[in-house]
Amino acid sequence: MSDFLEQAAAELNSKLSDGGFDGSAKFAIADVGAIVLDSNGARVGDDDTEVTLSADADTFQAIFDGDLNPTGAFMSGKLTVDGDMAQAMKLAAVLA
Numbered sequence: 001m002s003d004f005l006e007q008a009a010a011e012l013n014s015k016l017s018d019g020g021f022d023g024s025a026k027f028a029i030a031d032v033g034a035i036v037l038d039s040n041g042a043r044v045g046d047d048d049t050e051v052t053l054s055a056d057a058d059t060f061q062a063i064f065d066g067d068l069n070p071t072g073a074f075m076s077g078k079l080t081v082d083g084d085m086a087q088a089m090k091l092a093a094v095l096a
Helices: 003-015 057-065 070-075 085-095
Strands: 025-029 033-038 041-044 051-055 080-083
Touching: 003 025, 003 033, 003 041, 003 057, 025 057, 025 085, 051 057, 051 085, 057 070, 070 085, 080 085
Parallel strands: 025 051
Antiparallel strands: 025 033, 033 041, 051 080
């Protein structure tokens, strides 16, 4: 299992610790793996979710670090969204 995935899941858990996101989402990271977020928090996994956000590792790292706005990444084509766009918007608001 990738250290990147474990670190990213831990960062997401700290960002989501106050609640604010009550759906389910998956970050599909090209050539690395996936992280699932739901009511149990963030963890490495590939479960079915309401929305899947796909990008490369550099894009996700920039989003997690706060250097790249998720909406900006989507608008520039660096991030793709498959599924419930409303859940993606809620998640973007929490991560911003």
